Every structure is written in structure tokens, then in C-alpha cells.
Amino acid sequence: MTTLNGTRERRISKRDRSLGSRRLFASLGAALTLACAILAAASLLAILGYVVVQGIGAINWSFLTQLPAPVGVTGGGVGNGLLGMAIIIGIATAMAVPVGLLTGIYLALFGRGAIPEALRFLSDVLSGVPSIAIGLFAYAILVAPLKHFSGISASFAFMMLMLPLLVRTSEQAIRSVPQTVREGALALGMSNFRATMQIVIPTAMPAIITALLLAIARVTGETAPLLFTAFGSQFWETNPNNPMAVLALQVFNYAISPYPNWQAQAWGGALLLIVAVFILSLGARLMLRRAMRGLEA
Amino acid sequence: MTAEPQFRRLVHFVSPADRGFATVVYAGSILFALLIIALFIMLVLGSWPSIVKFGPSFIWKSEWDPITSKFGALPMIYGTVATSFIAIALAAFVGIMAAVFLADFAPRWFATPLSFLIELLAAVPSVVYGLWGLFVLAPFVRTAIGPALQHVFGWLPIFAGPIYGVGLLTGGIILALMIVPTVTAISRDVIAAIPRDLREASASLGTTKWETATRVVLPAARVGIFGACVLALGRALGETIAVTMVIGNRPEISASLFAPSYTLASVIANEFTEATSSIYISALIELGLILFVVSMVVNALARLMIWSVRGSRA
Amino acid sequence: MSVAPATGELLAANDLSAYYGELKAVGNVSIAFRRKAVTALIGPSGCGKTTLLRCFNRLHELSFDAFVEGSALLDGEDIYASGVDPMAIRRRIGMVFQRPNPFPTLSILDNTMAYRAHGLNRAQRLERAEHALRAAALWDEVKDKLKSSPLRLSGGQQQRLCIARAVAAQPEVLLMDEPTASLDPIATAVIEELMASLAERFTIVAVTHNMQQAARVSDVSAFMLADESGTGRLIEVDDTAKLFTKPADSRTEDYITGRFG
Numbered sequence A: 001m002t003t004l005n006g007t008r009e010r011r012i013s014k015r016d017r018s019l020g021s022r023r024l025f026a027s028l029g030a031a032l033t034l035a036c037a038i039l040a041a042a043s044l045l046a047i048l049g050y051v052v053v054q055g056i057g058a059i060n061w062s063f064l065t066q067l068p069a070p071v072g073v074t075g076g077g078v079g080n081g082l083l084g085m086a087i088i089i090g091i092a093t094a095m096a097v098p099v100g101l102l103t104g105i106y107l108a109l110f111g112r113g114a115i116p117e118a119l120r121f122l123s124d125v126l127s128g129v130p131s132i133a134i135g136l137f138a139y140a141i142l143v144a145p146l147k148h149f150s151g152i153s154a155s156f157a158f159m160m161l162m163l164p165l166l167v168r169t170s171e172q173a174i175r176s177v178p179q180t181v182r183e184g185a186l187a188l189g190m191s192n193f194r195a196t197m198q199i200v201i202p203t204a205m206p207a208i209i210t211a212l213l214l215a216i217a218r219v220t221g222e223t224a225p226l227l228f229t230a231f232g233s234q235f236w237e238t239n240p241n242n243p244m245a246v247l248a249l250q251v252f253n254y255a256i257s258p259y260p261n262w263q264a265q266a267w268g269g270a271l272l273l274i275v276a277v278f279i280l281s282l283g284a285r286l287m288l289r290r291a292m293r294g295l296e297a
Numbered sequence B: 001m002t003a004e005p006q007f008r009r010l011v012h013f014v015s016p017a018d019r020g021f022a023t024v025v026y027a028g029s030i031l032f033a034l035l036i037i038a039l040f041i042m043l044v045l046g047s048w049p050s051i052v053k054f055g056p057s058f059i060w061k062s063e064w065d066p067i068t069s070k071f072g073a074l075p076m077i078y079g080t081v082a083t084s085f086i087a088i089a090l091a092a093f094v095g096i097m098a099a100v101f102l103a104d105f106a107p108r109w110f111a112t113p114l115s116f117l118i119e120l121l122a123a124v125p126s127v128v129y130g131l132w133g134l135f136v137l138a139p140f141v142r143t144a145i146g147p148a149l150q151h152v153f154g155w156l157p158i159f160a161g162p163i164y165g166v167g168l169l170t171g172g173i174i175l176a177l178m179i180v181p182t183v184t185a186i187s188r189d190v191i192a193a194i195p196r197d198l199r200e201a202s203a204s205l206g207t208t209k210w211e212t213a214t215r216v217v218l219p220a221a222r223v224g225i226f227g228a229c230v231l232a233l234g235r236a237l238g239e240t241i242a243v244t245m246v247i248g249n250r251p252e253i254s255a256s257l258f259a260p261s262y263t264l265a266s267v268i269a270n271e272f273t274e275a276t277s278s279i280y281i282s283a284l285i286e287l288g289l290i291l292f293v294v295s296m297v298v299n300a301l302a303r304l305m306i307w308s309v310r311g312s313r314a
Numbered sequence C: 001m002s003v004a005p006a007t008g009e010l011l012a013a014n015d016l017s018a019y020y021g022e023l024k025a026v027g028n029v030s031i032a033f034r035r036k037a038v039t040a041l042i043g044p045s046g047c048g049k050t051t052l053l054r055c056f057n058r059l060h061e062l063s064f065d066a067f068v069e070g071s072a073l074l075d076g077e078d079i080y081a082s083g084v085d086p087m088a089i090r091r092r093i094g095m096v097f098q099r100p101n102p103f104p105t106l107s108i109l110d111n112t113m114a115y116r117a118h119g120l121n122r123a124q125r126l127e128r129a130e131h132a133l134r135a136a137a138l139w140d141e142v143k144d145k146l147k148s149s150p151l152r153l154s155g156g157q158q159q160r161l162c163i164a165r166a167v168a169a170q171p172e173v174l175l176m177d178e179p180t181a182s183l184d185p186i187a188t189a190v191i192e193e194l195m196a197s198l199a200e201r202f203t204i205v206a207v208t209h210n211m212q213q214a215a216r217v218s219d220v221s222a223f224m225l226a227d228e229s230g231t232g233r234l235i236e237v238d239d240t241a242k243l244f245t246k247p248a249d250s251r252t253e254d255y256i257t258g259r260f261g
Helices: A002-056 A061-065 A079-110 A114-128 A131-143 A151-176 A179-187 A192-219 A224-228 A247-255 A260-296 B016-054 B074-105 B108-121 B126-153 B168-193 B196-204 B209-238 B241-246 B264-274 B278-310 C049-056 C086-092 C108-112 C122-135 C155-168 C185-198 C211-217 C240-245 C250-256
Strands: C011-020 C023-033 C038-042 C066-074 C093-096 C173-177 C203-207 C220-226 C232-239
Touching: A002 A260, A002 B074, A002 B108, A002 B126, A002 B168, A002 B209, A061 A079, A079 A114, A079 A151, A079 A192, A079 A247, A079 B016, A114 A151, A114 B016, A114 B209, A114 B278, A131 A151, A131 A224, A131 B016, A131 B209, A131 B264, A131 B278, A151 A192, A151 A224, A151 B016, A179 A192, A179 C093, A179 C155, A192 A260, A192 B016, A224 A247, A224 B264, A247 A260, A247 B126, A247 B241, A260 B126, B016 B278, B074 B108, B074 B168, B074 B209, B074 B264, B108 B168, B126 B168, B126 B241, B168 B209, B168 B241, B196 B209, B209 B278, B241 B264, B264 B278, C011 C049, C023 C049, C023 C220, C038 C049, C038 C211, C049 C066, C049 C173, C049 C203, C049 C232, C086 C093, C093 C155, C108 C122, C108 C155, C122 C155, C122 C185, C155 C185, C185 C203, C185 C211, C211 C240, C220 C240, C220 C250, C232 C240, C232 C250, C240 C250
Parallel strands: C023 C232, C038 C203, C038 C220, C093 C173, C173 C203
Antiparallel strands: C011 C023, C011 C066, C220 C232
16 A cells, blocks of 8 residues: 555656646746737837937927928928928828728628629738839839929829728728618618718728728828938928928938937937827727727617 | 529619719729739839849849949848848747737736737837937947847857948848737737637646647647738838838848848838939839839738638738 | 419519529518508528518618529519619618617618608608607607617617608508517517507518517418428418417428427
8 A cells, every 4th residue: 555655656746846847937938928028018118218208309399390401500390391291191191092992892892702802912912012112103103204203292102002901991891880780771772872871881980080090190101102202302392293391201311311410300200200100090099999889889 | 573593793783873883983993903003014114124134133143333234133132131031030039929928828907008019019100210220229239239249159150240230130120120010919819819729628638828828829820920920021021211221221242240231122212313324213113123022922922821820801 | 381462462472482592592482461461470590581571672682692583572563573673662661670770870860861752851851750750659758869879779769760760761561570589578569569550551571480479469470481401481371360279281380389499
């Protein structure tokens, strides 16, 4: 009996030891995953923090409202870059929303089939194209033939960047309207046109606006295509047919310049960009929550 | 009355309002498709003179001389590939571990804000990354990371040579930061989609949570996670502004990670507006075409992989 | 056993079959629905009663790969004849769905004015809306909040709103697809009472999987059952009282007495 007990006890203690080392490994492993998650999040905070600290000093009323100062002269601002950004993104939105929404409606209503799948494939392809290549496309279409840089060519490039997001999310938004709401509209004798425009799309509107805010956030701060579309300017410019200053482009040019006061303004501009993007992203999230609530009821 | 099947479609347009509606919807969708097709065609047309003049040797020649109009893309291809692979190596490890944490280890109250923070990383504009990289990361590499690596691993050719601060390594690190959110978010979704039964079965055998994660869940999710990494790689390949600001902009191939380099996107960004001859412009557009094709292939591959695990388009 | 279509009935089907692609969901149904009466479609789940119902307002064909053979007659004319506008049919045949589906972005009042009709001015529409809400026994509960969102109403109230919405269009037929399935017993009772009064104005066809409800509210009952290949067939149609006490077919009797589902 005792031998049996003794043997059994020894075997149990062996299992305990390996369990112990396994537990140690498990704790180390868990700690590693935590460390990586913290590292990723902390990097964001580090960058954010640095930009805020460096940039906040540069932000003042004249920074926001004045034109860039010539080399060597202190002061000046990014006023024309802010204006250019607003105009170019505004035009881009006006171009992207109809095309994107209509394509989303098509995909939501016609669901399956070769042509809808082809459109979705094209949308995926477009979403992966580097923004510099899209800038080249805008250049080829609107800069080279007209022989001058322009804000509208930048809007065209931005439109291309916004489209995949708009198409994909507006399709999802329309699809997420319960089938029974659409059928209820049709059962009343409404045409597809009315059912879609008066009932389905308004119901999907919070989700569509979320998509729009995210698309705008996507192009705010996008710089590469601007290099040879908007090109930049030292002056106030409201005519989109001319080269225009854009904030992101100014930040880039100031950052790689050798002048400390321009570099300081680069940080200020960077802070403005981050603030803009974060407000849009947060706005999108709030809208999304409203959209979810509307559908749950 | 009728025997033949009618209306085999989700939608039936009959009234004049519906016909007009249908026309407008079709028109928008056709325009969408045409824009994307035109993008490809214009890139091909623009690169045509360069394709004709240099042929396939464009890809393996390494001389980039605008003055004599000799263009070879090899140094840029090298720079692009090297920075992207450094980026994915770093980002895959950190991102997958972070995803495991968020999906399986973290309590809900912690995971949600942490996920949100990491996703916000993806929203930071490229030029802000570049600015931070130029003024914070590059000096840090020059004064701290570089010497440390060289001290320990300096006998390896990749860690030899002068440390400028800007260069392949810095470019790779900045890219890693930019693509970590992609890897983390998609991997987390893929891991979370692995059915609970698998985890419960493993737990009932007496394994620790870590063992369940590494021996059961991750292998089950590996296709989707690999897809996430490939997708992130695709983004890294095309990233322009942040890399341009920290890569050093020298069209040379060097074994050392500390050496300045050049990427396909950077050379277009830096030289396009200065390009004088039409063959110069055409060569740059051909670089853009290479970027387009590579990113298209990589993305298609990635989505196939992610799709097969998640089972939905998202 | 099927009832041969009689002339003079408002709504009828003649050898009607409904398909989803290869699957024949409803097979060769011929039936006539008595005017201004409530006809209940009963049967176990999967017997095709909802599919049959949706053939009458041409909603069935909206599903992917769905189509219809045979004919459905409204006032003697085939609604599936070529050249017939489905929207016109749907203005004459209204529908109430299983789960209440008020339009979320329209107010309660706008919901009841959402139907399409030409030549009505706003005053006439408002009058119709009030009549419809009264007919749905909802007027007193919502008259002070006509502009508010329908999502604030309870499930039973929302369903009555949907009934009002359908009634305001002044159709000739009202199709109801398990209208009380998602409601509590009290709301169910309210709507069951409604159906009797609505039958004074409309021909009602109601699908229900609740036999007791069919016995309570309907004048005529039609029993359907899926055959071995999954196709729903009409087994028997008769006055409710007679069908539930002395059914002619043994399968009907089995269902009524609860021998299966």
C-alpha cells in the first residue's frame, strides 16, 4: 500500500513541477502580449505628446490667419493652407459623394452577380493603390493637358482616395436597413425610386454620414498627391483652377527645410492636422453609435 | 396566365421615375468603374516610352542618372522591399502579440480603450509621422539605437557602416509604426472569430491560457493573420511621405541598414516636379505603375487569405 | 381538396405555384377568398403559407431567383399578366408584416400618409390618416404626439400603426402575415378585435400559425401542408366553424387535434 502511495505521490509531484514551469511560461507570455499592446498604444501617445508639446507654441491667431512669411522673416502662418485644404476637400467631397453613393446603391440593390462582384473587386483594387500613384493619375488627367497645377486636380486625386471607402460603407449602410422596412415601403405601392430615396436612404443616413466623415479624415493630411497637383502657393487662392496651398503640403515643405522657424511652424501645422483628423474620427464614432441605436429600435 | 419565369432580379423597375432612377444609378456605377480602369490605362500610357526604351532591364539596372537619361529601378526596389520587410517583421510580432492580448487576455474595460488608441494610430497623417521621424526618431537612431546595435552586432554587414540617423532602418521603424494598427486590428478580429469551442476544448485538457493561444488559437487563425500581415505589407510598400522624410534619398544599394536609401514612392515624390525630359517623366510614371501592380497583387492575395478565415467582406 | 375559383370573388388564385429557383415552395393552389371576410391560412411552419400570401401583392418576386406560375386574380383580372404594374397592384392590396416595420425616419402621422395616391391634397390626406388611425384603434393613444417618432411606441402600438398605414391607402384587400406573432397577449387581443371590424371594409387574408387565433378571428380557414418534396399544397378550405369541428381531410384533422406541429 505504502509503495503504491509513494509511487503515486512521486508521480504527482513531477506533474506539479512541469505545471509550474508551464505556468511561468504562461505568465511571461501573457506579460509579453500586454507589453506589445502597451508598446503600440504608447507609441501613439509618444507621437501625439511630442506634436502637442512642440506645436502648441506655434499656434496663435496670426499663425492661423496669415500668409507664409518669406525665407528669413519670422512670423507668418498657414492661413492659405487652411483655406486651400477646406476648398480642395470640399470639392473632392462634392465629386466623390454622388459617384460613391450611387455605386453603393447599385451594389446594395443588385447584390449578387458578376457585375456587382467586378465593381467590388475594382473598389478593393483602388483602395490598395498608393496615393502617389493616384497623384500621377490626377496629374496625367488634369495637370499635363492643361499645363498648370490646380486645386481641382488635387480634388480629383482626393476623390479617388475617398471613393472605395464611400462605396463600401454606403453599400453596407443600405444593406443594414432591415429588409422588412424596404418591403413595407414597396408593399404600399411605392416605386423603387421612392422607396430607396425616401425611406431606405434616410434610414441609412447616420451610417452614410459616418462613412463620409471617415473618408474626409482619410484625405485630411494626405500629402503625396498634392506634390504635383495642388503644388502649393504663397498667396491666398480661392480659384481651384490655380495652384493652391494646402496645410499638409506646407507641413512637409517646412519640415524638410533648414530653417528653424519654418520647422517650428511645421510642428504647429502637424498639431492642426492631428486635431482635425481626431475630431473627424471621433465624430464618425459618435455618428456610428447613433446609427446602431437607430437600427436597434 | 404566364408560364415563363418573371423578374429574376432583386429589383424591378417599371415606372418612369424608376427608369430615370435606374439610369442615374447605372451611370454612377459605370463612372466609378471607368475611373479605376482609366487610372490603370493612364499609368500604362505614361510609362510606355520608358517601357519601350528600357524594357525589362528597368527592373534590374541600378543606375539612376537623370542627366544621361539612364534609369534603372533596382536601388529603389531594394529600398522599398527592405524597408517594408523591416516594417512587417517588427509590426507582425508586436501586432500579433497585441492582438492576442486584446482578443483573449485583456478584460473588456481595458481592451476597448486600448484598441481605440491603437486604431487612432492609423488615423495619424503620414506627414506627421514623417515629421516626428525626422526630428525625434532619426536622432534617436543616430545616438542610441544605432550605436547599441552596432556595439553588439557590428560584425554583421547589415549593422556595419556609418550611422546617419536617416536610412533604411529608420524608414523601416516608421513604417512599422504606421502598419501596426492594421496588423493588430485585423488579427484581433480574426482571432476573436475563432470559435469558442476550440478554446474550451483546449482549456478542458488542462492547458494554460498562453498555451491555448499559441498552440491552438494562433495556428487556427494563421491564414487570416498572414493575410493581415500581407495587407499591412501592401500599405507599407506604397507609403510615401513619411518614408521620404527619413530615408535619406540616395539611389544606392548598400548592405547596411544604417545607410541612406531610396524607395519607389520617394523618388517619385522628390523628383517628379523637377523632371525635365519626357523620358525622365515616363521613367517616374513607370515606377508608379510598378507600385500599382505590386500593391494590387499583394492586396488581392491578402484579401483572399483574410476572406477565407473571416468568411465575410469587411 | 381545392376550391374552384368562383367569379364574383375579389381575390382568387388559379393553379398558382411559387418557386425559389429550383425549389417549388407552393404547388398549384386554387382558392377564392370570400369578400369582406377574414380568411385564415393555417398550417405547420414551412408549408408555404407566407410564400403564398406574398404572391398576392407581388412581393414574392423580389426575392432572388423567385418566380411564379399560374395566375392570381384581383377582381377577375390576372395580376401576373404581362404589362401589369406591380405597384398598382400593391396599392390595391395592402400588407401588414410579422414584425412591426414603421418607417423609422418618418413621424407617426407621416407614416400614415406614406402611401402613393394621385390627386389628393393635404387636407384629404390628413382626414384619411385620422380615419385610418381610428380604424386601427390607435387614434386616442397617438393624437397628441402625431409628429413624434414611431419608435417610441410599444410593439403593439407600432403594429397598429402599420395597420393604419396600410388602411390609409384604402386598399381592397388586406394581407396579414402573422400580425401578432411578435406581440404580447394583450396587444394580440387588441389586434384580433381589430380584425373583425376591419373585415367590414376589407377582404382580409391572414397567415397564422396559431390555431386558436384562427378559430377566434376567421370566417374561413384554409389549411396547407408541405408534401414529401417540400412543396406546399392547399389541403382543405372551409368555413372555420366547420373546418375545426368536422374537417373533411384526415390530415387537417391531425393538425387540428395537435398530432403534429
